[in-house]
Amino acid sequence: MNPLNLPFDSDEMLAGLRPWVECESPTWDAAAVSRMMALAARDLTAIGATVETIPGTKGFGDSIRATFPHPDQGKPGILVSGHLDTVHPIGTLEKLPFRVQDGLAYGPGIMDMKGGNYVFLEAMRQILKTGLQTPLPVTFLFTPDEEVGTPATRGLIEDQARGQRAVLLPEPASPDGGAVIGRYAIARFDLLTQGRPSHAGWALKDGRSAIAAMARKILEVEAMTTDDCTFSVGVIHAGQWVNCVSSECRAEVLSMAKTQADLDNGVAAIEALQGEANGVDFIVTRGVTRPVWEPAPGTRQLYELARKICAEIGFELTAGSAGGGSDGNFTGAMGVPTLDSIGVRGKGLHTLNEHIQIDSLAERAKLAAALMMEIR
Known part of the structure; x- marks a missing residue:
């Protein structure tokens, strides 16, 4: 049976996705993320997966790893890698409740990236329900800390990806519906x-x-931004009493660099700002970094397969490198063929207007099913 003919129904998929969206799972709330993992584990088990819960570390929630019956289990296959943490704090549902309007579905994390993860689950459900067998064994890995740079589970992802034939990431599709086959480096600084x-x-x-002093330094840091290496201060913590001159201030910086050379130059530039001035010390500490991922031949071949599938579905799949890191930075930089941003279409991720196009659920499920049935 042609996987493109599997009976995907966007409205039915949305009904299954709704409990995921209404299970709020902000990264920093380990218990909430673990509840989301348990919900996903239940749904994966229901379609025939064997699910292992991997206890969280470094203060983050659990991860889950799901495998499906296959005669070549344990041999190189396909890894579906996704995260179930979101940037939305508990209580966001009061401001951004799950709702459907004009062909769109709204809710925290529905686009980034619960919708895409659920699409792949549904694709596998339909494959198994129809009695089809994927040529290669398929593993799902859902992790809890992507939104803060994957400080706890990078090693887990890399270990699971090593030696695989392909890694598929259901991150949200690009604005034109395209995929990502390379990503710029993302570095964090304290x-x-x-x-x-x-x-x-x-x-x-x-x-x-x-x-x-920090206010002045922030202006210096952000003034270093170029088209090839950007700097943005997104978090500041300081002060407790307005009648006290604050003795300590902390801030966090996110930097994007298009090449390794851009990254190296950016790191050197921000670290060079350190020192003492007017009785105030300024200290820079480098945090987690997502490496530059440049598309290798295996990734380009994977994209060509996806492009042909999408042409059969009825749309053109574009592809290119992008900013805004993902766990694809890690697997792509390892040289494992990686196809990123093949999840749902939508807009407003990380905002109170986050939504998806409902009809993209079936569209992307067809793509997911075809990829899992045709990658060899």
């Missing part, structure tokens, strides 16, 4: 200013404000 406290009203001149 900034710290250390000043001297004093009473802000009685002895202002005796203090050295860490907040004021």
Whole structure:
């Protein structure tokens, strides 16, 4: 049977996806993410998977690994890699409830990336229900910390990807519906200013404000942005009492670099800003980094297969390199053929307008099923 003829129904898929969207799972709430993992594990088990729960580390939630009956289980195959954490805090459902309107479905994490993960689950469900056998064994790996750079599960992902024939990531599709076959580097930095406290009203001149120093440094850092290497400060923590000159201020920076040389130059530039000035120390600590992923021949071949499948479905699948890192940075940089951003179509990810095109559920399920049936 042609996998494109499997009976995918977007409305039925949306009904199955809704509980996932309504199970809020912000990265920093390990218990909430683990509840989401348990829900996904239940649904995977129901379609015939053997599911292993991998306890969380470093304060993050659990991961789950699902395998399906196959005569070549344990041999190189296909890894479907996705994350079930979101950027939306508990309570977001009050502002962004699950709802359907004008062919769109709204909800926290529905686009990034619960919708895509559920699409692949449904694709495998229909394959198994019809009695088909994928040529290669398929493994699903869902992880809890992608939205903060994958500090706890990078090794798990790389270990699972090593030696596989292909890695598929159901991250949201590009704005034109296209896939991603390469990604720029994403680096994180922690900034710290250390000043001297004093009473802000009685002895202002005796203090050295860490907040004021950080404000000046933020302008310096963001002014280093170019088209090839960007710097953006997204988090600041400082102060507790308005009548105290703050002695400490912390900030977090996200940097995007298109090439390894751009990354190296950017790291050197931000680290060169360190030092003491006017009684305030400025310290830069490098955090997690997603490596540059440049498309290799195996990835291009995987894309060509996907492009032909999409032409049969009825649309053109474009592809290119992109910013906004994913766990594809890791597997692609390892040289494993990797196809990223083949999940649902939508807009507004990471905002209170996050939504998907409902009809893209069936469209992407056809693509997922065909890939799992045709990759060899």
